[in-house]
Amino acid sequence: xxxxxxxxxxxxxxxxxxxxxxxxxxxxxxxxxxxxxxxxxxxxxxxxxxxxxxxxxxxxxxxxxxxxxxxxxxxxxxxxxxxxxxxxxxxxxxxxxxxxxxxxxxxxxxxxxxxxxxxxxxxxxxxxx
Numbered sequence: 836x837x838x839x840x841x842x843x844x845x846x847x848x849x850x851x852x853x854x855x856x857x858x859x860x861x862x863x864x865x866x867x868x869x870x871x872x873x874x875x876x877x878x879x880x881x882x883x884x885x886x887x888x889x890x891x892x893x894x895x896x897x898x899x900x901x902x903x904x905x906x907x908x909x910x911x912x913x914x915x916x917x918x919x920x921x922x923x924x925x926x927x928x929x930x931x932x933x934x935x936x937x938x939x940x941x942x943x944x945x946x947x948x949x950x951x952x953x954x955x956x957x958x959x960x961x962x963x964x
């Protein structure tokens with residue numbers, strides 16, 4: 836099994852460097868791949884801020900990569916839930932934070948927009964201090 840770094844996942848998804856994109860694609864075709872949640876968070880940030888990917892494009896790229904039979908994400912259930920929540924207007928990082936909290940834990944944030952978006956997505960236990 837290979838645990839990939841952010842730059843490998845970015846090359847695979849952004850395809851901005853032909854040689855490295857081909858090498859990344861080859862790894863994803865021939866090896867078992869493990870992706871840490873932190874790599875997903877960092878990749879999302881890089882794609883959004885460095886490559887101007889839209890949220891929907893990032894979610895679709897992640898879903899495509901993570902649907903490969905040989906790819907496993909850390910906390911795969913939380914990651915899948917977070918990707919689903921992005922369609923409700925939550926950004927991926929916030930959605931992953933919410934999806935990764937322990938069952939029954941209240942999530943506290945000063946971010947009013949996050950609290951409102953969570954409520955409109957039907958997520959309970961997200962409050963302001």
